[in-house]
Amino acid sequence: MILMKDIVRDGDPVLRKVAAPVAFPLNKEDHQLAKDMMGYLINSQDPEIAQKHQLRAGVGLAAPQVGRSIKMAAVLVPDNDGNIVLQEILCNPVITRESVRPAALAEGEGCLSVDEDVPGYVVRHDRITIRYQDINGDKKILRLKDYPAIVCQHEIDHLNGHLFYDHIDKKHPFNIDPDAVIVK
Ligand SMILES: Cc1nc(NNC(=O)[C@H](CC2CCCC2)CN(O)CO)c(F)c(N2CCN3CCOC[C@@H]3C2)n1
Ligand code: NI
Secondary structure, three states, X not given: OOOHHHOOOOOOHHHHOOOEOOOOOOOHHHHHHHHHHHHHHHHHOOXXXXXXXXXXXXXXXEHHHHXXXXXXXXXXXXXXXXXXXXXXXXXXXXXXXXXXXXEEEOOOOOEOOEOOOOOOOOOEEOEEEEEEEOOOOOEEEEEEEHHHHHHHHHHHHHHOOOOHHHHOOOOOOOOOOOOOEEEO
16 A cells, blocks of 8 residues: 655655656556555545545556656546546556647646645646556557646656646746636
8 A cells, every 4th residue: 555655755856757668568566556556546535544544635646756767657537526537547658739728727736746835827738638558558548628637747747757836937826828727
């Protein structure tokens, strides 16, 4: 079971590396890691388990955040009614298309690897197309918009050594293109 003590924090160089592609079939260790990362998200979204183990809630988790510099991330995204809209292990994900139109979470973003709050709009793309391989190595395409698109951009950033606050305008953190979608 992954716990907060296993999450690497900002300042550790692993968070700024470009992670290595994963080869298929996944070795036993990486297959188990994928399961454990999804397990963390499931546990963290259960109030009782999260409380018991002091887990910060998460809708995504990238392998570099647990010290493994490989291109693998887990996403578990519910809608506002709590229905799961995206549950996937993204291996070797590449954003192949991205809208000009920007989007940002109204509340800003946080990160399990960044202990302090960094206020401001994290400017991302409203719509993206992702090509990736699932845990079995099958090639998949995802076309996403708004909240799930933002979550996946946050995770794919981790695989390329970027953190959310890299996208906040330091001087005017709450300035954003008037055309931007502000996602509640
Ligand atoms: C938006 C949000 N970010 C939460 N945390 N941060 C994270 O997930 C980081 C990744 C997200 C930060 C912004 C985009 C991606 C983790 N990251 O660092 C991985 O790289 C949440 F926990 C959360 N939700 C809403 C859904 N709710 C369902 C019931 O359980 C509680 C849960 C709370 N929404
Ligand atoms: Ni993060």
